[in-house]
Amino acid sequence: MVRGRVFLVSKESPSTSDNPRQPPPEGGDYVFRLDVPKLLEAAARLGDKHNAAIARRTGIAESSVSRILRGEAQPDLNSAMRLSEHYDLDLRRVIKRVPIEALA
Numbered sequence: 001m002v003r004g005r006v007f008l009v010s011k012e013s014p015s016t017s018d019n020p021r022q023p024p025p026e027g028g029d030y031v032f033r034l035d036v037p038k039l040l041e042a043a044a045r046l047g048d049k050h051n052a053a054i055a056r057r058t059g060i061a062e063s064s065v066s067r068i069l070r071g072e073a074q075p076d077l078n079s080a081m082r083l084s085e086h087y088d089l090d091l092r093r094v095i096k097r098v099p100i101e102a103l104a
Helices: 036-045 051-058 062-070 077-086
Strands: 030-034 095-099
Touching: 036 051, 036 062, 051 062, 051 077
Parallel strands: none
Antiparallel strands: 030 095
């Protein structure tokens, strides 16, 4: 267990594809993680290069944006939807399955 962080853990096996709708192959536990570089690329296309700009555009608290971008926290569904809508992101493309072993 990783202390100080909350992860949504699935007992389904991880997908080897970028398509989370594809049936996963056999495997272990995994978590869903935001692909931060893809988010930053989308934000930069609109001129949002700083946490404050992303926070202003999306209505997400700047402290939360900062934690998300540093990988210290994952966005809740509401925040993920705000990021998706404001930066025209397909959540199926920016939320990745990551095996728990990779986080250790």
